[in-house]
Amino acid sequence: GAVVSQHPSWVICKSGTSVKIECRSLDFQATTMFWYRQFPKQSLMLMATSNEGSKATYEQGVEKDKFLINHASLTLSTLTVTSAHPEDSSFYICSAAQERLGGYNSPLHFGNGTRLTVT
Amino acid sequence: AQSVAQPEDQVNVAEGNPLTVKCTYSVSGNPYLFWYVQYPNRGLQFLLKYITGDNLVKGSYGFEAEFNKSQTSFHLKKPSALVSDSALYFCAVRDPGDSNYQLIWGAGTKLIIKP
Numbered sequence: 001g002a003v004v005s006q007h008p009s010w011v012i013c014k015s016g017t018s019v020k021i022e023c024r025s026l027d028f029q030a031t032t033m034f035w036y037r038q039f040p041k042q043s044l045m046l047m048a049t050s051n052e053g054s055k056a057t058y059e060q061g062v063e064k065d066k067f068l069i070n071h072a073s074l075t076l077s078t079l080t081v082t083s084a085h086p087e088d089s090s091f092y093i094c095s096a097a098q099e100r101l102g103g104y105n106s107p108l109h110f111g112n113g114t115r116l117t118v119t
Numbered sequence: 120a121q122s123v124a125q126p127e128d129q130v131n132v133a134e135g136n137p138l139t140v141k142c143t144y145s146v147s148g149n150p151y152l153f154w155y156v157q158y159p160n161r162g163l164q165f166l167l168k169y170i171t172g173d174n175l176v177k178g179s180y181g182f183e184a185e186f187n188k189s190q191t192s193f194h195l196k197k198p199s200a201l202v203s204d205s206a207l208y209f210c211a212v213r214d215p216g217d218s219n220y221q222l223i224w225g226a227g228t229k230l231i232i233k234p
Contacts, residue, residue: 004162006162034221041225042207042226042227044224044227046221049219091161095163104151104217104218105151105213105215107165108153108220108222109165110163113162116141
């Protein structure tokens with residue numbers, strides 16, 4: 001089955017530092033990956049759509065200079081939280097679709113998420 | 120506007136009893152419908168989907184969902200709940216008219232199965 005690997009699974013950093021989160025599709029190629037942020041009250045918030053070889057598409061209200069997304073290959077997208085602050089502490093999840101299999105009726109496959117704590 | 124509603128924040132069921140997690144949607148046309156499950160501190164796992172055909176869809180771990188076009192619903196069901204089914208469940212919709220893989224998500228329902 002399709003596997004998405006997300007690393008690290010958790011990270012603690014000091015305020016003002018930057019943190020990079022990697023999302024890899026292990027056994028399939030993904031032109032499009034999605035980055036979500038999940039708040040304690042459960043809901044998933046789409047932050048941005050990561051497009052291989054081009055700029056990411058950010059959702060309204062998401063600071064593109066703070067949450068840098070790079071999708072340099074068909075199997076890797078990275079999210080860098082720059083100058084992190086305590087309010088950036090959250091659970092970040094990436095996902096991708098096996099585009100070549102089912103078309104737009106394909107499910108998304110998710111990484112296991114990254115718990116970011118900024119002190 | 121397109122939307123997905125999961126009207127219950129939490130559902131409590133005794134082990135062995137049937138369970139239902141509700142989902143309704145507002146999307147034009149014939150949407151693609153998905154259910155995902157999330158265990159604590161993990162990503163989401165795909166459970167099942169409805170694209171077309173039989174309204175009753177069977178998925179992983181004994182779950183099934185029934186598509187009801189007139190009620191615009193896609194409720195998740197299981198005949199006999201297990202304690203291990205306790206998790207967070209998300210309903211999601213994709214509009215086939217949109218040429219992308221983006222999903223519209225419900226807010227999630229916490230399912231608690233009591234022994």
